[in-house]
Amino acid sequence: xxxxxxxxxxxxxxxxxxxxxxxxxxxxxxxxxxxxxxxxxxxxxxxxxxxxxxxxxxxxxxxxxxxxxxxxxxxxxxxxxxxxxxxxxxxxxxxxxxxxxxxxxxxxxxxxxxxxxxxxxxxxxxxxxxxxxxxxxxxxxxxxxxxxxxxxxxxxxxxxxxxxxxxxxxxxxxxxxxxxxxxxxxxxxxxxxxxxxxxxxxxxxxxxxxxxxxxxxxxxxxxxxxxxxxxxxxxxxxxxxxxxxxxxxxxxxxxxxxxxxxxxxxxxxxxxxxxxxxxxxxxxxxxxxxxxxxxxxxxxxxxxxxxxxxxxxxxxxxxxxxxxxxxxxxxxxxxxxxxxxxxxxxxxxxxxxxxxxxxxxxxxxxxxxxxxxxxxxxxxxxxxxxxxxx
Numbered sequence: 056x057x058x059x060x061x062x063x064x065x066x067x068x069x070x071x072x073x074x075x076x077x078x079x080x081x082x083x084x085x086x087x088x089x090x091x092x093x094x095x096x097x098x099x100x101x102x103x104x105x106x107x108x109x110x111x112x113x114x115x116x117x118x119x120x121x122x123x124x125x126x127x128x129x130x131x132x133x134x135x136x137x138x139x140x141x142x143x144x145x146x147x148x149x150x151x152x153x154x155x156x157x158x159x160x161x162x163x164x165x166x167x168x169x170x171x172x173x174x175x176x177x178x179x180x181x182x183x184x185x186x187x188x189x190x191x192x193x194x195x196x197x198x199x200x201x202x203x204x205x206x207x208x209x210x211x212x213x214x215x216x217x218x219x220x221x222x223x224x225x226x227x228x229x230x231x232x233x234x235x236x237x238x239x240x241x242x243x244x245x246x247x248x249x250x251x252x253x254x255x256x257x258x259x260x261x262x263x264x265x266x267x268x269x270x271x272x273x274x275x276x277x278x279x280x281x282x283x284x285x286x287x288x289x290x291x292x293x294x295x296x297x298x299x300x301x302x303x304x305x306x307x308x309x310x311x312x313x314x315x316x317x318x319x320x321x322x323x324x325x326x327x328x329x330x331x332x333x334x335x336x337x338x339x340x341x342x343x344x345x346x347x348x349x350x351x352x353x354x355x356x357x358x359x360x361x362x363x364x365x366x367x368x369x370x371x372x373x374x375x376x377x378x379x380x381x382x383x384x385x386x387x388x389x390x391x392x393x394x395x396x397x398x399x400x401x402x403x404x405x406x407x408x409x410x411x412x413x414x415x416x417x418x419x420x421x422x423x424x425x426x427x428x429x430x431x432x433x434x435x436x437x438x439x440x441x442x443x444x445x
Contacts, residue, residue, distance in 0.1 A: 061106050061157040062179065064099040064221065065147040068092050068120070068165035069113040069136030081268055082165040083119050087281040087374040087443065090123035091268060094168035094374065097127040099221070102175050105161070109150060111136035111143040126372035144245060145233050148226075156226055162245050163221035168277065169264040170221065177259040178223035186228040187249045190261030191216035216258065219265040222246050228254065281374065285441040288375075292332025292342075292436045296323045298429060306384060306391075306432075307398035307415060308360050308405060313389045317432060320349035324359035326382050326415075326434040330402070331359075333380070333438035334366040338373060363405050375442035377406055381414040385426050385433040391417030 068082045082092040092110070100108045109132045112120045117133060124131045134150045136143025144162055151157055159182050163170065174190050181188035194215040200207030222245050232248035242248055246256045268274060302316030305324040317323035331343045347354050347362055370377055380402065384391050391398075395415050403413045420427045 061155075062104055062159045062161065063151050063157040063226075064102075064105050064108045064161045064163060065144065065151070066092070066095055066099070066108065066110045066163050066165050067136065067140055067143050067147075069111050069116070069143040070140070070166070071113070080113065080116065080119070081274075083116075083123050084274065086168055086268075086274065086277055088371055088376070089126070089374050091168045092120065092123045092165045093127045093372075095163060095165055095170050096124055096131070097372070097374075098170035098172070099161070099163065099175070100128065102172055104175070104179055106157075107132060109134060109147050110165075111147045126368050140244075141233070141238075148230050148233060151226070152230065158226060159223060160226050160229060161221040161223045162229075164267060166268045167220055167265050168268065169280070171262045171264055174259070174262050174265065175221070178221065181257045181259050182223055182225060185257040186254050187222065187224040187246055188257040188259055189222040189244075189246045190219045190265060191258045192219065192261040192263065193217075217261070218244065218246065219261045219267075220244070224249070281443050284443040285376070286444045287378070288337040288440045288442050290333040290336030290338070290438045290440070292329040292334075292336060292438075293433070294325045294328040294332065295425075295431055295433045296325045296328075297431045304389070305359065306394070306434075307382065308363075308401040309394055309397050311389055311394055321347070321354050321357040321362070322359050325432050326384055326398070326436070327359040327363050327402075329434040329436040330380060330382055330438065331362045331366045333436040334363075334370065334377070334440070337438050337440045338369055338375070338442070340369060360405050363402075367406050370440060370442075373442050375440050377408060377412070378439040378441055379412045379414070380406065380408070380436065380438050382416070382434060382436045384415070384417045385420060385435070386417070387419050387422065387427060387429050391415070 071080050083090050086094060096108055099105055110120060112133055114135060120133055134146055136146050178188050194212045194217060198210035198212050229245060232252055236248045236251050240251055249256050268277060296317035296319050298315040299318045300315050304311045304313040304316040305322045307326045317325055328343055335341055343362055398415045399410055399413045403410045425431050426433055
């Protein structure tokens with residue numbers, strides 16, 4: 056497809072998922088700490104060739120959808136789907152058309168949470184030569200018929216493929232297919248509508264990560280796959296603030312009695328600022344100044360724990376885990392030792408971590424430099440994360 060042209064992803068998330076046995080729609084179940092729906096949304100929304108994502112949800116599911124997508128979507132484009140998958144897709148296509156249309160759409164099932172970027176690229180590239188394309192995998196297992204609980208004849212598997220989603224189409228073609236084919240057409244997916252119209256659909260290489268979540272055991276398997284894709288990331292942060300008389304001193308979210316406090320636009324908690332930078336650095340999402348610029352008056356005097364909670368939620372939004380944090384405070388005074396355990400406990404609470412995964416240390420510069428002259432306090436931090444790479 057031409058670079059820069061409009062490609063919209065549609066996520067079908069209006070089902071009830073009864074076979075999963077969860078007592079609630081499976082697209083809102085947690086997987087690796089975030090909703091199944093959020094995994095697929097994040098993968099599609101972050102792909103550089105996709106311009107927008109629209110989600111077709113069931114009646115009364117808006118609050119659940121917004122909660123599920125918090126952290127991965129600021130203001131998600133939600134529309135109410137229908138009683139069937141096809142009705143939901145049609146509602147989404149109509150919404151895209153009303154918003155000005157698109158050159159192409161990718162239609163994806165919310166129950167397939169993991170969407171490898173390489174598969175998206177293969178699908179979009181295939182639309183250069185075809186009206187539609189789907190990812191598929193060859194059937195590897197022996198196939199047999201079930202004859203009343205007994206093994207029946209084998210089914211030849213030569214040429215058989217397992218179809219997956221997302222499925223990609225030129226927008227005008229799939230819209231026409233949905234409108235032209237009868238409502239009771241014997242198809243199970245959108246590509247089947249093109250086949251009814253004798254429009255060839257290309258096959259591209261799929262990925263086992265795209266397997267659908269249907270039964271309870273599928274969720275356990277998906278958790279294992281997610282853990283297997285976890286890769287370590289490390290970030291470091293460093294910050295300095297000047298000491299001034301007449302201000303409260305905050306370190307690691309704990310107020311310390313001292314003759315001077317730290318000067319800054321917020322409460323100037325130098326230790327938390329360094330830790331926020333370490334976490335954002337591990338995510339490769341910039342630094343604290345980009346997200347909370349000192350030029351913005353809303354952050355004047357703000358409690359720094361808000362910045363740390365934001366960083367924690369960014370890790371959660373990436374389905375990541377904070378494995379360990381280590382903060383070093385550099386100053387001549389005050390003495391950090393008497394407050395160390397309170398600082399560790401406060402950081403552990405803010406990050407929702409066990410105390411054993413939070414380290415706070417202190418050192419001096421042997422009276423050298425600005426910290427040695429008691430002009431300011433410095434802090435450095437290291438954050439170790441595990442983040443899935445799909």
